[in-house]
């Protein structure tokens with residue numbers, strides 16, 4: 001058993017690229033951050049890797065999943081957040097599932113986001129379903145230049161309802177907002193769908209970086225507050241936070 005075994009799969013872009021990823025599903029080993037059996041890990045563990053990369057110990061650790069049709073920009077969205085870069089040119093569809101870690105500071109607390117980038121293609125759906133239940137937050141993307149990707153959001157929400165944790169944090173994102181000349185979905189339609197489901201909404205651009213960091217920071221803040229907030233304190237309001245941040249930055253894509 002090892003890397004040549006068919007259940008092993010090298011992450012194509014994972015930040016822990018030294019590690020072989022167990023492709024047998026989340027049940028492979030729930031106690032490890034990576035889905036690899038303990039006996040198969042090389043000497044470099046994920047924790048040692050993160051320390052080696054200067055992240056230090058994160059005080060909180062959450063899993064976030066990116067979902068949405070193939071081509072809406074999930075991988076680019078993640079790369080923009082992680083590396084501040086945009087991959088233009090040929091579209092390379094994600095195969096199965098991949099991940100990146102990023103530590104962000106929320107009120108002085110280090111919060112590690114382990115972000116799972118899923119394949120939007122239908123044929124990988126059974127692989128990605130297996131990971132839903134481990135996610136504390138889901139970023140659900142459509143492409144504002146693709147009506148179909150927007151129309152499919154209801155189906156995605158049905159899947160989420162079926163497979164994800166009941167209290168999972170969901171955020172709806174209309175990506176590719178930089179391509180306004182090809183817009184097929186109005187901002188208000190995105191906002192009204194989000195209102196219908198009671199989830200926060202933003203338009204974003206993985207190309208320009210518009211609202212990319214804000215989306216992840218809002219999620220990190222919501223998850224951290226949920227984890228540490230005493231029950232008698234007023235709950236953190238993610239909608240209000242996003243609105244306030246956007247007003248501060250002068251950005252107008254939130255309704």
Ligand SMILES: Nc1nc2c(ncn2[C@@H]2O[C@H](COP(=O)(O)OP(=O)(O)OP(=O)(O)O)[C@@H](O)[C@H]2O)c(=O)[nH]1
Pocket residue numbers: 068069070071072073074075076077087088089090091092093094095118119120121175176177178179204205206207208
């Ligand atoms: N203009 C523009 N293009 C984008 C943006 N985000 C992604 N793209 C382009 O859209 C295409 C698809 O992007 P990906 O990030 O690979 O899409 P994906 O959602 O990960 O697709 P799957 O892996 O198949 O699920 C690529 O050609 C990107 O360059 C964006 O915000 N603006």
Ligand SMILES: [Mg+2]
Pocket residue numbers: 074075076092093094117118119120
């Ligand atoms: Mg992808």
